Amino acid sequence: MFILYNIILLFFTNPLILIEKKPSNVKESSAIFWENKNLYVLGDSGQLLISDNKTSSYFALDFEDSEGIYVNDEHIFVIEERSRKVVILKKETLKKIAEKHIPFSGRLNRGFEGITYNTNSKEFLVITEENPCQIIRLDKDFNVIAYHDLQISEASDLAFFKNDIWVISDVNATIYKLDSNNFNVKESWAINVLNPEGITFSENQMIVVSDNLEKIYYYEIPQ
Amino acid sequence: MKSLNNDISSFLNFRNNKLDSSLVFFTTNRKLTVFHVLLTLFLTFFVVNANAQYSLNKSYDNIEIRGNITPFYKFRIYPESDSLSLIKQHKNIMRLKDARIRLKGSSMKKFFEYELHLDFANLIDGTSNQPKMPVLDGYVTLNHHIETTLGYTKIPFSRESMTAIIYSPFLKRSMIIDEGQSRRDVGLHLQKGILSDKIKFYASYVNGLPEISKQQDDSLGNELITRLEMSWPSKMKHRGVDVAKSPIPVFSLGTAYRYSHKGKNWDADDETIWTGIDGVKQSLTTDFAINYRGIQLLIERNHISYDYDDLYIGTAEIDAVIASNPSYNPPWPDYPFVLPENQYTTGYLMQLTYYLKKFNSVFSLRYDQANINYSKNSEHQNFMKGKIEDTFAFAYNYRLNNHLSVLKVQIGKTIFSGTDIYGADLDYSKRPSMLEIRLGFQYIIG
Numbered sequence: 065m066f067i068l069y070n071i072i073l074l075f076f077t078n079p080l081i082l083i084e085k086k087p088s089n090v091k092e093s094s095a096i097f098w099e100n101k102n103l104y105v106l107g108d109s110g111q112l113l114i115s116d117n118k119t120s121s122y123f124a125l126d127f128e129d130s131e132g133i134y135v136n137d138e139h140i141f142v143i144e145e146r147s148r149k150v151v152i153l154k155k156e157t158l159k160k161i162a163e164k165h166i167p168f169s170g171r172l173n174r175g176f177e178g179i180t181y182n183t184n185s186k187e188f189l190v191i192t193e194e195n196p197c198q199i200i201r202l203d204k205d206f207n208v209i210a211y212h213d214l215q216i217s218e219a220s221d222l223a224f225f226k227n228d229i230w231v232i233s234d235v236n237a238t239i240y241k242l243d244s245n246n247f248n249v250k251e252s253w254a255i256n257v258l259n260p261e262g263i264t265f266s267e268n269q270m271i272v273v274s275d276n277l278e279k280i281y282y283y284e285i286p287q
Numbered sequence: 288m289k290s291l292n293n294d295i296s297s298f299l300n301f302r303n304n305k306l307d308s309s310l311v312f313f314t315t316n317r318k319l320t321v322f323h324v325l326l327t328l329f330l331t332f333f334v335v336n337a338n339a340q341y342s343l344n345k346s347y348d349n350i351e352i353r354g355n356i357t358p359f360y361k362f363r364i365y366p367e368s369d370s371l372s373l374i375k376q377h378k379n380i381m382r383l384k385d386a387r388i389r390l391k392g393s394s395m396k397k398f399f400e401y402e403l404h405l406d407f408a409n410l411i412d413g414t415s416n417q418p419k420m421p422v423l424d425g426y427v428t429l430n431h432h433i434e435t436t437l438g439y440t441k442i443p444f445s446r447e448s449m450t451a452i453i454y455s456p457f458l459k460r461s462m463i464i465d466e467g468q469s470r471r472d473v474g475l476h477l478q479k480g481i482l483s484d485k486i487k488f489y490a491s492y493v494n495g496l497p498e499i500s501k502q503q504d505d506s507l508g509n510e511l512i513t514r515l516e517m518s519w520p521s522k523m524k525h526r527g528v529d530v531a532k533s534p535i536p537v538f539s540l541g542t543a544y545r546y547s548h549k550g551k552n553w554d555a556d557d558e559t560i561w562t563g564i565d566g567v568k569q570s571l572t573t574d575f576a577i578n579y580r581g582i583q584l585l586i587e588r589n590h591i592s593y594d595y596d597d598l599y600i601g602t603a604e605i606d607a608v609i610a611s612n613p614s615y616n617p618p619w620p621d622y623p624f625v626l627p628e629n630q631y632t633t634g635y636l637m638q639l640t641y642y643l644k645k646f647n648s649v650f651s652l653r654y655d656q657a658n659i660n661y662s663k664n665s666e667h668q669n670f671m672k673g674k675i676e677d678t679f680a681f682a683y684n685y686r687l688n689n690h691l692s693v694l695k696v697q698i699g700k701t702i703f704s705g706t707d708i709y710g711a712d713l714d715y716s717k718r719p720s721m722l723e724i725r726l727g728f729q730y731i732i733g
Contacts, residue, residue, distance in 0.1 A: 091483055128347055128396035146349050146393070165344070171733055172342050172351045172392070195690045217689045235531050235689075256534045258521060276521030278483060 080239070080253050081284040083269065088113060088278045089122070095133040095142075095178065095221060096262035096273040096280070105262070105273055105280065106133045106142065112158075123158055127151070131261075132178035132190070132221060143190060145175040150190070150206055164206035170195060178221035178262070180229070182244060191231065194218040199229070199247055212247050216240055225265040232263040232272065239263065239270075239286070253286050341733045350392030352733055355453055357385040359695070359727030365719045383408045384458065384727065387423065400428040402440070420499050423471065436476040439499060442469065443476070443489035443514040444543040446525060446574040447587055447636060455527035456640055456682040458697045458725045461655035463589050463634025467560045468545070468570060469497050472510070484522035489514040495547040497562040506551030506563065514543035514572075527585075528642050528649050528684075529578040536579040545570035550596070558674050558707070560632050560659055566595035581642040589634045593660075595627035628667065633658045649684035653699075660707065668706045674715050675705035690731055697725040 092108035105113040110127035113120060125142075130151075132143035139161075140153040152162045168175060174193045181188050187209065188202040197219050201209040218235040228250070229242040237260070241251045261275035270283040342351040362379035386407040393400045404424035426438025441449060447464045459465060474493030480486065494500065495510025516539060523539040546569050553563040561568070574587040601623020609615055609622075617623075640651040654677075661673035680699035687693065703718040 126396070128393075146344075146397075147347050148344050169342050171353065172349050175342075195688075237532060237534060258533055258535055258537070259531065276483070 080255055080270075080286055083282040083284060085279050085281045088273055088280050089120075090278060092275050093273045093278050093280075094131050094261040094275050096264045096271060097133045097135050097223075098264045098266045098271060099135040102135075103264075103266075103271070103280075104133055104135055104140070106130050108275075125153075125158065129173075131176055132180075134179045134181055134188075136181070141179055141188070143176040143179040145177065145193075146172045148175060150179065150188075150202075166190060166200060166202065166206060166208065168192060168200070177219055178223075180222050180224045182224050182229075184227065184244065189222060189224065189229065191219045191222040193220070194235075214242075214247055215249050220260060221262045223263050223265055230263055230265070230270075232260050234259045234261055234275070239272075241286075251286075257281055347396045348392070348394040350390060352388070352390060354388040354732035355385050355691075355729060356383075356387075356732070357453075357458070357727055357729045358383050359458055359725050361723065361725050364722040364724075385452075385729075388732070389424070398430055400430065402426055422499065426476070432479075434478040436478070437474075439471060439473040440476060442472050442491050442493065442512050442545075443478075444468065444470075444512050444545055444570070445572045445587055445589065446516075446539070446541055446576055446585065447638075450525040450527050453691055453729060453731065454525070456649045456651040456684050456695070457527075457653065457680065458682075458695050458727045459699075461634070461636045461638075461653065462657040462676050462678060462701075463560075463632075463636060463655060464587075467589055467632070467634060467657070468591070469495070469562050472496070473499055474509070480522070485518050485520075487514075487516045487522075489516070489543075495549065495563055497553055504549075506549040506553070506565070508547055508549040508563075510545060510547035510563075512543065512545045514541060516541040523576065523578065527583070527638075527651075528640055529581050529583045530642060531578075532581040532642065532644060533578045534580070536577055539574075539576045541572075541574045543570075543572040545572075558659065560591070560657070561593065564593045564595060566593060566627075568593055581644065583638075583640045583642075585636070585638040585640075587634075587636040589632075589636075591632040593630045593632075595629065597621075597624040597626050599623055600625055628662055628664055630660050630662055630673070631658075632660055632673070647686040649682070649686065651682040651684075653680045653682070654678070655680075658705065661705070662708065667708055668713060669708045672705040674707055675703065677702045677704070691729065692731060693729045695725070695727045695729060697723075697727075699723050699725075 088105045090105045090107040090111050090113050093105050094108050095106040097104045101116055103115045108129060110125040110130055112123040112125050127142060127144060128147055129145040130142050131145040134141040138155055140155050142151045144151060148166050148168050150164045150166065151160055153159060154161050170192060174195055176190050177193045178191045179188060188206065190200045190202065192198045194217060197214045197216055199212045199214060203209055216231065216233060218233045219231050220234045221232050223230045227244055229244050231240045231242060237255055239253045239255050240249050242248065243250055257272060257274050259274050259276040260272050262273040264271050270285045272281045342349060360381045387405065389402065389404040391402045402424045405421045406423050407421060409419045409421045422439060424440045426436050426440045428434055428436040443449060445464060447461060448470050472493035474491060476491045479488045491512040493510050494504055496504060518539040521537055523537050547563055548567045549563045550565055552565050553561060568591065570591045572589045576583065576585045609617060634657040636655040638651060638653040640649060642649050657676045659674040661669050661671055664670065678699050678701045680697060683696045685694040700720060700722050702720045703715040705715050706713050
């Protein structure tokens with residue numbers, strides 16, 4: 065009866081359509097970002113995968129507890145959960161060029177989980193895990209503009225895509241679409257992945273990474 | 288950060304002024320001096336908390352302040368007709384289970400990690416005016432290929448034991464874990480995970496004493512504990528509730544072995560599960576757990592064997608007679624030794640827990656049995672049955688938030704049976720069964 069209930073639940077409440085899944089081979093994969101045909105996967109202790117259609121390259125970077133990644137034309141921005149930092153790397157050389165401290169006094173292991181960039185407002189956004197679960201808005205120099213408490217209880221990563229903010233929660237096993245102006249939840253989808261820790265979007269796919277299973281899941285973008 | 292520093296210094300000035308008078312009082316009573324110092328520390332950190340600062344960062348040096356407060360009410364119901372009921376029925380009390388503060392941090396990008404964990408509720412002891420040990424953890428870890436920890440912390444011998452009580456649906460652990468063996472000790476602790484921590488190895492080399500001691504262990508001998516834990520398809524944390532409602536089944540299988548050879552009995556009476564004996568104590572634990580869609584099943588078996596050293600009780604007079612007359616028959620066959628019988632303690636634990644997220648509720652059923660100090664010699668009264676405690680328990684938790692502020696209810700019925708070999712109450716089945724209800728509230732600081 066229990067199994068039947070779960071099968072029914074799966075069919076009727078999980079409209080996310082999985083296209084394929086692949087191993088990431090990155091220990092404790094906790095962050096993912098798609099940029100210009102390249103997929104970046106970052107592990108907790110600094111292992112970085114950069115992959116295109118043909119090749120996969122692995123790098124060992126020196127991080128303490130790297131939980132989020134954002135990449136633009138010139139730089140890679142990595143968020144350090146425990147130390148409350150954004151570390152900026154030169155994209156071509158992977159050399160550290162700066163780090164910025166962002167004040168947040170929650171528990172060390174309940175700190176920063178993801179970083180993204182709102183191309184409309186020209187602000188960086190950092191999300192915290194829980195207690196409190198917040199989005200922190202930062203200007204281009206990483207000065208805090210504001211802290212916003214979210215309606216959701218736990219977050220593992222965030223992404224900015226087509227004018228919305230997408231948040232993934234591993235404890236709630238849910239993907240949320242938030243209004244980028246007031247951060248209210250517009251829609252949500254249950255996700256059937258163990259310990260999903262990262263989310264990003266390519267042109268036509270939503271990509272999720274599982275920390276514990278070290279796998280990458282490719283979905284159709286939910287409408 | 289700047290404001291925090293100001294807050295701390297102004298607070299300390301204020302607090303020191305306030306406490307000057309109490310200091311005079313406390314220092315007149317040496318027993319309470321330790322308590323006073325710890326109280327000052329606690330209040331310091333508490334006010335830091337009140338300023339909403341739970342963590343501090345200095346580049347890659349980080350420290351956080353956490354803790355929990357768990358008061359509860361305990362009452363017991365015995366059969367009215369039993370004479371023991373008259374003695375025990377007035378034992379219903381309110382208690383402070385935990386009043387804990389924890390400083391935990393790391394430096395050099397987690398090359399060093401450390402923890403100081405104090406429980407002020409431990410200072411309260413109704414049976415003695417002596418302050419008890421408030422330290423729950425005090426260690427430093429060096430992370431370089433192997434996690435090497437020096438200090439006082441949990442011993443890796445059982446999944447139930449390694450799960451912090453704040454993550455358990457129950458207010459009290461099962462008998463075999465709670466009172467079975469020492470759960471914390473001071474020494475060297477090693478830990479190594481491979482395959483993304485799906486396989487973990489643990490080893491501890493510790494004093495093997497029931498509590499922290501400044502004295503040399505005059506019983507001689509330390510204790511070695513090893514544990515192997517395998518999980519699939521991913522690592523499995525030590526948690527009592529499947530909060531993430533795992534969409535796929537996650538299994539864990541663990542086994543642990545403990546060995547000590549001491550020269551003195553610790554906590555030894557007929558009803559107690561002995562921490563150490565005058566001889567070899569070995570313990571084998573096996574545990575299995577599965578998480579799936581909010582359900583957690585935990586099964587454990589703990590088996591302890593006590594192999595006593597032979598007791599020398601010969602006398603010089605008899606020795607002299609035997610030496611002078613080889614045909615003399617000694618007073619007993621094994622003279623000058625007495626060969627004590629080996630004894631055993633075995634415990635089982637089965638726990639089924641379900642997290643009903645929609646109603647912020649956790650339900651848990653637990654059965655545990657402890658068969659204490661039995662013999663395998665059929666000539667003994669406690670042949671295969673020492674003092675046996677069967678406990679059937681139910682727990683309900685209402686989670687007020689995601690931060691483990693939890694209302695906990697625990698109802699348990701314990702039935703006694705079996706016999707001992709030495710004591711006056713040979714038949715434990717004559718003891719009244721006990722229905723115990725605990726109502727508690729767990730609040731997490733930090």
